[in-house]
Amino acid sequence: MKFNQDVLIIGGGPVGLSLSIQLSRLGIRHMLIERNTEVSPHPKSRLLNPRSIEILRLWGLEDDVRNVRVSAKPTFYFGNDLISAWRQVFRPAEVLSDEISRSVSPCEVEGVLCSQDVLEPILRAAATSYETADIRFGWNAEIVSGLGQDGATTVGICDLANGVSETLNVRYLIAADGATSPIRTALGVETTGADRTLEAISVLFRSDLSKYGDTGVSFFVLSNPETIGTAVIAPVDEHGRAALLGRPKVMDEQPLETINWEEVLRLGVGVPDLPLEIIDVRAWRAAVVIANEYRRGNTFLVGDAAHLMPPNGGFNMNTGIQDAHNLAWKLAAVLQGWASEALLDTYDSERRPIALFNAAEAIRNLKALVDKDEDGRGGGFRQDHYVHPGLALGYRYNNGAVVYLADQDRSDNWSVGEYVQSPAPGARAPHLWLTSPSGQTISTLDLFEQNFVLLTKPETAAAWATAVNDAARVTGAPVKLITIGNGGDWNSTSGDFSALYDLRENEAVLVRPDGHIGWRGSAPDSDALTQAIGILTKQPEMAHFA
Template sequence: MNQRHEPAKRNVDVLIIGAGPVGLSAAILLGRFGVDTLVVERRTERSRHPRSRAVSCRTMEVFRELGVTEEVRAAALPGGPRRLLGSDAVSPWRSVVTSDAHADGPSDTRLGPETLDVVLCSQDALEPILVDAAQAEDTVTIDFGSTVSTVNDTGAEVLVSITSDKGQEVVAAKYVIAADGAASQVRTALGIGTTGDQDLQTAVSVLFRSPVIQRRTGDPSSFIYLDNPDTIGAVVIAPVDATDRVAMLGRPLVMDRMPFEDIDWTTEIRDAIGDPDESVEVMDARTWTVGAWVADRYQSGRILLAGDAVHVMPPYGGFNQNTGIQDVHNVAWKLAAVLKGWADPALLDTYEVERRPVAVFNMAEAVRNFRSIVGNAEEGPRSFRPENFVHPGLDIGFRYDRGAVAGATSPDSGWPVGTFTPTAAVGERAPHVWLNAEGTVSTLDLFGRELTILARSGSEPALEAAQRADSLGIPHRSVTFGHLGDFVGAEAEWAAAYRVIGDEAILVRPDGHVLARLDGNEPGAVDRALLAYAGRSAAP
């Protein structure tokens, strides 16, 4: 008699589909909250292609929270990038743009504990760092070589069918994060559409090895933008790492003249560089689609989407991966709050409300950069748009005007791209202030685990917020400034940066965004703030 064997079944709190930088960051964040997390990834080896490489200052702040900044900087190219525009790589440059347009140059740490300039760490170098950090969390497991076949939200749990070399199994997860890429099978199965342009350009990425960047620019972090209608057309030669790996990105004119498989990329690269004897070792060449779209929904029941599964942007500015990592920085604490029982599931509804407007904003900026640099077939690159390279407002100035915030005053008004002035307004990333003379402990280091209440010592609104949080079962910590406070010497600078008046209290969420400002003059303000934070009522 034949017996039917049902697939083995595992139970987890959160299952993450995809072990790219977004999925891995989500796993580390959830692990820090003690959430039982399983990551499944169909790949068994890293891609040969570097793909994303720009890590923004805000993402570096997230990595600071995760304890991996030193490893990321060690794996990155040294210094901040320069951009050089020319007809080839041997003639004089037509334009040179550096990234030193910040207050005190790219090393300025007045606005954040990490330098303002982007860190160039290619994705194939970043992923192993994040894998190690995720596997160091006691509650995180990563299964490589595992393919998801079905995802079924029953309402009470999500049943995920997985196939690996160990056979088939079903994982019952309380929630799923789908970080399964731009062609997300989960998003497609859920019937979630997208808004935007799926195909701005069919481009190529040619990975090759050559010393051209270091030799021609004297700086291994420089990007060479080529604009030559007689040879290559409009492309970018981008550094990958310190081993002289380089990528040529864009749509060379040759792609309109012959089939892709017939192109001799060694010859094309030499023509583009302007030296027929240039040392070029082509390692890989593949096409990819430049898109600009945002998913219509970020959530369906117990399934949440993140990263490329919900937004795709042109690469100019390097916004897409950073936006994705900040997606999960937003949703991880909310999932932990719901799973730990002190927040209602309605809190998860604020994920889309808060993050989708940011993605739409960032996508529009990336498209402007694309139009500016790529130009058109007749004209080639038009200009270097300053916001393509210097964008602290986009990186750390984004704000949540609705969602798990209380008392936002600038609903849906947008924010500057090329500048940033911190104010500690509701919904903003809380300002950075060095709390010690050595400049090693930032206010941002106070956040990440629970609700943080910042105030001068003796603040009545702060005391009320702490007492009410206790009564609601909300984890919190109080940090005080001034006489008898936790940080006596930093009071003046903190009060100025946060624009604090009197004994006003500032409530900051685990993701470092301001939940509320409490001055004690508005009846019911504490309750409204904490209930919004716990997903128990809509914020006013």
């Protein structure tokens, strides 16, 4: 059957757009369908963690995000309301400066405050700038036949404004269609939940809060059983917009549609006559829903369709962006002919454990926030809620397209609050600042996107060059040799490359296009490198201990 589209993405939120951008950068033509023509004004997800910023950096969008972010460093105030004395103040940047070196990432380790309503236009503009992408806002998609099969899926698409329709035969279908995901439901994919579901509210409003508190901060965490109960007031931007988030006391006392949100907000601020304007009110559910399968035949679940978790810690959108980054290079590899379908199975085996781990952390944060103490107060403090570089940067792929070390710990119990860079297979490649002979400065992370990259020292370059050429010729995979050190392609300016990557004698490290280490070679050997790339791209189920 002839395919009209190799890849069709249904859903144009941050994750669908991220997948589109990465596919375009890898040269893959595709289409994205999104019902909505406008971005929702509601802020929703606010924190971009350092790994997501590193990915945006690859796409040339880091400065765009910096231009619209909340400029203040995240700070958390705990108390009864905005005008009373604070019981506790916590500044993550101060903890990070003591516990973790800023040399572990080219981006802020504490993350950036950039809400979805200002991030999404940046992603839309970037996605639509590529000729490889056919982006259609204001279009609807309906599955006609072949959903979840190994052949083509037939999809009908329609322009909602004028009724113009088309029928497509799609090779790979990406469900980025949200938490209720009609595609996931139609596939019959079951989900794993958690022991906590909390009906919550988000009230977007405009008011000048500057005279009552530091509105450049990230969160005011309020816990007062006599008035508002447990809730958060979060300034959204520097133009007077803020949001009330959580489950205030009034939600336990009367139906949602009867609540006077102006009165509730004034209780939260502590000012009975506070001037304010309600912009939007949206109910939501703090729950965990993880799809038991991320792939069914030619269909893949990404973002909220694959996983939903409470917002506590800001993990869900970041997990989704990283899902897209993982899946894109694998789709490109198969479509370009240098990988087999088996590589696509590793999207599930690599990314689903990350979602389960992150969701468990979000639940812990939620419980700490809303569970009541003996005085009836919530708003409990858990440092890992606010400082989690280990979760953001330290996650590893312990089952998938990775050739493991014999003594490697393959558990999913990495640290949340602490992060030490690791050169082990499955880990994100360590960051170092590099300078070229011409004076250009980049991060090691900037080297990884288009190819497999074999990193080694200059003195072993000639021997490894033969192995790289042979492996590329035999496997068809794009492989590039890069040397780091005196006389090499790049020289490290922020640390010892050989020590950080644990390279002895003639060793080398093979880094996948998504920046995760895939294999470590003990000596230049064409057969060993060719076999490793063959396992990674065509037979990952045979990944063995090196």
